[in-house]
Amino acid sequence: MAPVQECFISAPGKSILHGEHAVVHGKLALAVSLNLRTYLRLEVTSAAEVSISLPNIDTFMCWNVRVLKPLLSHREGECRSSTDLDTELVRRLREFTAIADGSTDTRSMAVLAFLYTYLCVFADSEVLPSLKVCVWSELPTGAGLGSSAAYSVCVSAALLTARGTISSPLTQSQQTARWSEQELELINNWAFQGEKIIHGNPSGVDNAVGTWGGFLRYHAGKISPLSRVPTLRILLTNTKVPRSTKLLVSRVKDRINQYPSVMTPVLESVDAVSQICERTLAEMATEGASAEHYSMLEDLIDINQHHLNVLGVGHTSLNTLCHVTLAHGLHSKLTGAGGGGCAITLLTPDTDESVVRDVMEELKQVGFDCWETSIGAPGVLMHSPTSLTHSVLEILTKY
Numbered sequence: 001m002a003p004v005q006e007c008f009i010s011a012p013g014k015s016i017l018h019g020e021h022a023v024v025h026g027k028l029a030l031a032v033s034l035n036l037r038t039y040l041r042l043e044v045t046s047a048a049e050v051s052i053s054l055p056n057i058d059t060f061m062c063w064n065v066r067v068l069k070p071l072l073s074h075r076e077g078e079c080r081s082s083t084d085l086d087t088e089l090v091r092r093l094r095e096f097t098a099i100a101d102g103s104t105d106t107r108s109m110a111v112l113a114f115l116y117t118y119l120c121v122f123a124d125s126e127v128l129p130s131l132k133v134c135v136w137s138e139l140p141t142g143a144g145l146g147s148s149a150a151y152s153v154c155v156s157a158a159l160l161t162a163r164g165t166i167s168s169p170l171t172q173s174q175q176t177a178r179w180s181e182q183e184l185e186l187i188n189n190w191a192f193q194g195e196k197i198i199h200g201n202p203s204g205v206d207n208a209v210g211t212w213g214g215f216l217r218y219h220a221g222k223i224s225p226l227s228r229v230p231t232l233r234i235l236l237t238n239t240k241v242p243r244s245t246k247l248l249v250s251r252v253k254d255r256i257n258q259y260p261s262v263m264t265p266v267l268e269s270v271d272a273v274s275q276i277c278e279r280t281l282a283e284m285a286t287e288g289a290s291a292e293h294y295s296m297l298e299d300l301i302d303i304n305q306h307h308l309n310v311l312g313v314g315h316t317s318l319n320t321l322c323h324v325t326l327a328h329g330l331h332s333k334l335t336g337a338g339g340g341g342c343a344i345t346l347l348t349p350d351t352d353e354s355v356v357r358d359v360m361e362e363l364k365q366v367g368f369d370c371w372e373t374s375i376g377a378p379g380v381l382m383h384s385p386t387s388l389t390h391s392v393l394e395i396l397t398k399y
């Protein structure tokens with residue numbers, strides 16, 4: 001396949017309806033893509049350098065490609081796998097970039113994930129290619145909306161396309177295009193490796209949503225689209241309390257290890273919540289949504305929010321958020337890893353617009369960001385430059 005000289009790629013963020021954390025331990029999760037995206041521009045240059053610009057986190061790095069090549073010497077001639085993390089390469093990269101083991105510093109993880117994917121994808125090239133890459137996102141970074149996965153999916157799709165491992169699907173007359181199912185699998189596998197670097201022990205649900213988009217059920221690594229879903233109205237609120245998914249995931253694991261007989265039933269119950277939610281959504285889509293259906297969805301949200309508190313990933317900011325919305329009859333739960341970050345609030349057909357306005361106003365007064373989101377956006381896309389808004393294009397070409 002002919003490698004590209006320049007490409008633009010985007011991937012969506014996600015919201016988890018039910019099953020965050022439990023999904024890491026083999027339980028069912030229901031997740032949906034958001035209309036907030038991460039965008040990437042890749043340009044092939046002749047500078048003998050590879051550079052990455054990450055304006056969201058104020059990070060701009062550049063390396064001579066000849067300095068990077070020796071980092072691959074430990075597995076000479078061996079093909080790098082898209083399904084297993086090369087831990088020796090991660091160790092070498094940590095040493096090379098002087099990132100301490102266990103560091104969760106925002107910038108470091110993004111840079112490490114990029115360099116790892118770059119070196120693995122181009123491991124068989126005699127000379128590493130000179131590339132200029134810029135990634136910018138509409139998503140809040142580290143707030144539970146899958147910013148790390150959208151980043152990893154974009155990086156993986158761009159590097160695989162630049163290498164010619166997957167096609168460049170965009171024809172001249174198209175604004176956006178997607179890859180074949182097989183190519184999407186490969187993008188997803190490499191993005192999962194990126195997530196491993198950023199998260200430590202990801203389930204893979206976030207990169208799956210970033211890759212395929214839409215409404216997905218994710219169970220023990222098996223992804224399937226939810227075919228029957230009603231139109232749902234959801235408010236997203238960002239408490240703006242920073243947190244790290246990596247730390248929260250390991251905190252839950254510690255708690256399960258410490259109190260297995262207490263925590264295992266909680267995970268089972270979260271699984272049951274996801275299953276009942278899936279059945280209820282299917283009923284709503286096929287039979288029409290009733291007040292009883294919405295009442296069940298609200299109960300499930302409340303129950304799961306309590307479970308997430310028991311798992312140790314709640315936060316006082318999230319309690320405040322739930323109290324504010326409940327005072328107006330609206331039910332909320334954290335989404336993503338918790339510990340702060342974002343929550344979802346279900347709006348029902350009976351919810352008066354004045355109530356939505358009042359709730360949003362009150363949440364903003366507490367200091368949170370709040371907006372109504374639209375869900376089910378497409379997964380990873382290749383774009384023509386003209387399909388991007390002026391402001392996105394300006395940012396991506398500025399660095």
Ligand SMILES: Nc1ncnc2c1ncn2[C@@H]1O[C@H](COP(=O)(O)OP(=O)(O)OP(=O)(O)O)[C@@H](O)[C@H]1O
Pocket residue numbers: 038054055056057105106107108109110111135136137140141142143144145146147148149151198199206243244245246335336337338
């Ligand atoms: N736009 C971006 N530019 C650079 N790095 C990013 C960007 N978005 C995310 N990242 C990387 O992802 C990390 C945040 O990932 P983290 O998993 O903690 O949060 P999240 O993905 O937003 O939330 P969740 O995993 O709960 O959905 C950042 O520390 C950074 O390394």
Ligand SMILES: C[C@@](O)(CCO)CC(=O)[O-]
Pocket residue numbers: 016019020021022023024144146199201202203204205206245249335336337
């Ligand atoms: C907390 C978690 O379940 C969701 C993060 O969006 C982690 C994961 O599934 O990898």
Ligand SMILES: [Mg+2]
Pocket residue numbers: 146147148149199206245
């Ligand atoms: Mg993440």
